[in-house]
């Protein structure tokens with residue numbers, strides 16, 4: 001039997017992180033939150049089921065137990081609203097977009113936006129995604145022999161996919177300016193501000209706030225201008241083109257503000273997450289060449305040109321399993337955070353109102369009691385009987401309950417298409433001096449650019 005690949009992880013924290021954090025632990029905790037929040041976890045957190053702790057007078061409960069998670073996120077979801085720290089980071093930009101809206105506004109928005117994500121509508125985007133990926137593969141084939149940053153490649157490619165599916169590459173949008181704005185914003189808001197960590201009120205000014213306000217206002221203006229121009233333009237049917245997300249949102253009856261909030265939300269929620277998952281997947285395959293050969297053989301044997309790209313997933317089960325295993329090891333949305341509104345009993349544990357309830361999918365997906373060989377890359381666990389045996393609510397890359405990712409189907413389809421289009425012609429070999437370690441910056445980013453040598457297949 002060959003040994004499975006076990007990718008490197010950040011170091012474990014040395015403090016207990018359970019019960020009341022000691023003042024001496026505060027510095028360790030703050031530093032980890034600024035440098036890499038994955039470093040707040042000690043080794044014991046990977047086998048613990050429930051970990052209550054207090055920090056600066058605030059109670060938190062880490063849920064690493066599927067039954068407890070189900071209670072808070074599904075059965076009694078109404079009692080657990082979005083966590084204030086999460087909202088402090090995301091809401092200034094996304095406002096009442098689906099990811100950050102609450103209460104009745106969220107309910108109305110989810111109902112209005114759901115028809116945009118039906119399987120038929122999502123499948124309708126496959127040809128656009130394939131066209132972007134085919135042209136990227138062609139361009140990359142011309143660079144065979146070069147070493148490129150796969151991290152940057154995936155950020156660019158997935159942004160191209162979103163630009164095409166959100167706006168059909170609308171000429172009213174200055175893509176370079178828009179992309180610069182998105183990158184600036186991610187850099188500014190990727191790390192939680194210490195004042196937010198201390199739950200200080202929002203009216204206290206934060207360093208960098210002025211710059212991020214400016215970037216946000218500019219991005220909103222740009223998207224607003226495209227949306228107004230589109231309202232006045234001929235409909236997709238009249239123009240004889242495939243509807244994009246912008247057409248679908250306008251058709252769903254949303255007003256301009258809601259259209260802007262949600263387009264920016266799809267960008268924020270769908271870009272980095274997909275880009276990072278794809279980059280980690282190529283890295284894992286470059287380190288496990290047996291799995292890579294299986295993926296290549298599967299892609300070579302499939303009749304890709306004879307089928308719509310929307311149907312490729314059913315032809316490529318091992319490729320899909322590789323993507324799922326990559327999302328288990330590197331969940332690109334690594335934290336689900338809520339706050340309880342009223343006292344509750346969570347699998348026998350009393351939870352007072354105002355408790356922050358946290359699911360770290362980084363921990364859950366490597367929970368020692370749930371997963372065999374939790375730190376190893378073993379895509380077969382997502383095939384056949386092994387996949388059926390995965391406990392409910394133990395694998396949550398797209399969240400769960402009423403706030404489950406609305407773009408999950410789109411993301412999985414997109415990632416399969418990217419893999420198929422690239423790996424049918426190209427091979428990526430890791431060429432870094434050391435392996436990348438994940439760093440949490442809202443998503444899970446690699447701490448190196450992931451250099452890989454490109455070759456033609």
Ligand code: HEM
Nearest residue numbers: 098099266269270273274333397398399403405406407411
């Ligand atoms: C690999 C890619 C992706 C991952 C891992 C991912 C993960 C997630 C997770 C975990 C949530 C739940 C957050 C929570 O409960 O706090 C979520 C929500 C959401 N995602 Fe995704 N996502 C991905 C791609 C996408 C794409 C491509 C889109 C849109 C085009 C999208 C749009 C959204 C939206 C709008 C929500 C909020 C849903 C609501 O609250 O009603 N996501 N995503």
